[in-house]
Amino acid sequence: MGKIKRLAGETVLYGFGSIVPRFLNFLLVRLHTDAFVPEEYSVITKLFAYVAVINTLFMFGMETAYFRFANKPGADEKKVFNITLTVVIAISTLLSLIIVLMAKPIAGFLDIASRPDLVIWLALIMFTDAVVAIPFARLRLQKKAIKFAFGKVFNIIIYVGLNVYFLKLMPGDTRDVGWVVLANLIANTFYIVFFARSLLSWRPLYDRQLSPETLRYAYPVMLTGLAGITNEMFSRITLENWLPENFYAGKSTEFALGIFGAAYKFAVLMNLAIQGFRYAAEPFFFSNAAEKNSPQLFARVNHYFIIVCCILLIGVSINLDILKYFLAKPAYWEGLHIVPVLLLSYLLLGVYYNFSVWFKLTDRTYYGTIITIGGAIITVVANYLLIPIAGYEGSSWAALLCYLGMTVACYVLGQKFYPIPYDIAKSVAYIVVTLLIVYGVNAIEIEDQLVATGFHALVIGIYLAGIYLLERKQFVKKRA
Known part of the structure; x- marks a missing residue:
């Protein structure tokens, strides 16, 4: 249990550096939904969706490659750092130049033809994100979680502060999505200052043996990440293109995308926990892989991970009647019924990340590529079939089908190449019981908000007590 407690502690610290910034970013939902109507908010949703996808190309899977090769016995960490950062900077510079030179046609493609400046700003944002990825990975390897958290939190404080200034305090009509992009770019310049010492110590390096090895290891990871973010x-x-006109009576497809993007923000609450866990778990898995009881250890980690995620699932899903006020305009509330499905989708994605340890530790990262491309195919087909008949609700089910398929495939293959004794039956039971409680509670309509909130708190209290009694009993049984 000592190692799991240590992992939990590191998850809290990395989570502080990941969850707090993302939670502060989540708080911007109210500011943005107050400043922009759904049609305008859809532009932010779309632009940053493309950024998330393209960012994967900029980083090229080098974070994972850095962990893998810096953790090998006798590895020269500084050499690995220089090699991986050299690849990232070279690729990011090339891609940034292409985007900047093609800013006008790209802006036309994104339906913001009059704002090629936004495309240039987004290219610079992606460049800075990529350049600091390896220095952040080094902090994780060196277990400098506090410094990691400080960098992440201070960046988002700048970003939130600039959003408040541009959209609320600056004189004149400031209702322009460009201010959101510019705030992100200015905040990212802090990263360059924060890592100035580390970046100045970097020396471009190509090693005839190690550089090709890192590239061979990283490109399947990149493809996996690309398919995953897709x-x-x-x-x-x-959604805008595949949703039939007037599907939602009297509302545009841009309106529907804005509603969907706002609802997705609540699902990000699950992703916050997953991201914090991943930052701590990736070096944890690599550093404990050689231990004799590592399969049992990894199984226990996944078990407790699912419990925490189930608590988040029920906590968010049955309190949407309060959380909806984070969306400033009531027009956004109509999409909140898809939040439990999206939360479950992210939960399965987190389980997939746990299951994926086998192909990272056995250097079979190409299996991750195959699985994630399979998930991408499910995503495309499911969205194509479901959006025309179910709108953005169909998109939420498509996400669930995708991550369910990936999780099952990763588990089946992993048991063949790197068997880990996961307690699948108990995990499924936790998830199913949690969902039954969520939909059962949400089916009960209580008009008095105070009574409803008290009832929801009571349900969560009983739920937590049940988990405590069940897990305590199992723990005592194992010790005996």
Whole structure:
């Protein structure tokens, strides 16, 4: 249990550096939904969906490659750092130049033909994100979680502060999505200052043996990440085009995308926990892989991970009657019924990340590529079939089908190449019982908000007590 407690502690610290910034970013939902109507908010949703996808190309899977090769016995960490950062900077510079030179046609493609400046700003945002990815990975390897958290949190404080200034405090009509992009770019310049010492110590390096090895290891990871982020963002990119006109009576497709993007923000609450866990778990898995009991350890980690995610699932899903006020305009509330499905989708994605440890530790990263491309195919087909008949609700089910398929495939293959004794039956039971409670509670209509909130708190309290009693009993049984 000591290692799991240590992992939990590191998850809290990395989570502080990941969850707090994203939570502060989540708080901007109210500011943005107050400043922009759904049609305008859809532009932000679409632009940052494309950024998330393209960012994967900029980083080229080098974060994972850095962990893999810096953790090998006798590895020269500084050499690995220089090699991986050299690849990232070279690729990012090339892609940034292409985007800047083609800013006008790209702006036309994104339906913002009059704003090629936004395309240039987005290219610079992606460049800075990529350049600091390896320095952030080094902090994780060196277990400098506090410094990691400080960098992430201070960046988002700048970003939130600039959003408040541009959209609320600056004189004149400031209702322009460009201010959101510019705030992100200015905040990202802090990263360059924060890592100035580390970046100045970098020396371009190509090693005849190690550089090709890192590239061979990284490009399947990049393809996996690209397919994975496509799974997450595809619906936000295609919903406008695949949704039939007037599907939602009297409302545009841009309106529907804005509603969907706002609802997705609540699902990000699950992703916050997953991201914090991943930052701590990736070096944890690599550093404990050689231990004799590592399969049992990894199984226990996944078990407790699912419990935490189930608590988040029920906590958010049955309190949407309060959380909806984070959306400033009531027009956005109509999409909140899809939030539990999206939360479950992210939960399965987190389980997939746990299951995926086998192909990272056995250097079979190409399996991750195959699985995630399979998920991308499910995403495309499911969105194509479901959006015309179910709108953005169909997109939420497409995400669930995608991550369910990926999780099952990763588990089946993993048991063949790197068996880990996951307690699948218990995990499924936790998830199913949680969902039954969520939909059962949400089916009960209580008009008095105070009574409803008290009832929801009571349900969560009983739920937590049940988990405590069940897990405590199992723990005592194992010790005996």
